Amino acid sequence: MTAAGVAVERIRTTTPRGGPTVSDAIVSDPEILGGKPIIRGTRISVEFILELVASGGSVADIVRNYPFLTEPQVRQAILFAAGTLKNDTYLTAGVA
Numbered sequence: 548m549t550a551a552g553v554a555v556e557r558i559r560t561t562t563p564r565g566g567p568t569v570s571d572a573i574v575s576d577p578e579i580l581g582g583k584p585i586i587r588g589t590r591i592s593v594e595f596i597l598e599l600v601a602s603g604g605s606v607a608d609i610v611r612n613y614p615f616l617t618e619p620q621v622r623q624a625i626l627f628a629a630g631t632l633k634n635d636t637y638l639t640a641g642v643a
Contacts, residue, residue, distance in 0.1 A: 572623035584627060586620050596624040 574587045584593040591613065599609050606621045 570623055570627055572620045573627045584624075586616065586624055589615065591616065591624075593624045593628050596621060597628055600625065 572587055573584050573593060575582050575584050579585055579590055580592055585591060586593075586596075596609065604612075606618055606625075609621050610616055610618050
């Protein structure tokens with residue numbers, strides 16, 4: 548629970564080997580960024596971390612530019628995103 552009495556949901560994700568784990572680093576709180584997955588104790592979203600990586604930033608660059616983050620937190624955010632996509636199913640349909 549947060550100080551405001553809002554339940555903080557712990558996000559389930561997967562390890563690189565596919566085994567289930569619960570992330571202590573990634574949480575979702577409807578009071579922060581509309582419930583987007585964030586790094587615990589921050590307003591830094593997993594989405595933002597991916598944008599930094601996509602623009603060429605390394606884990607070391609991110610930690611250097613955001614010193615309140617740790618390398619394990621950034622890596623957990625990336626693993627969370629990968630695990631989320633890993634479990635998605637994509638359907639295609641032709642138009643008749």
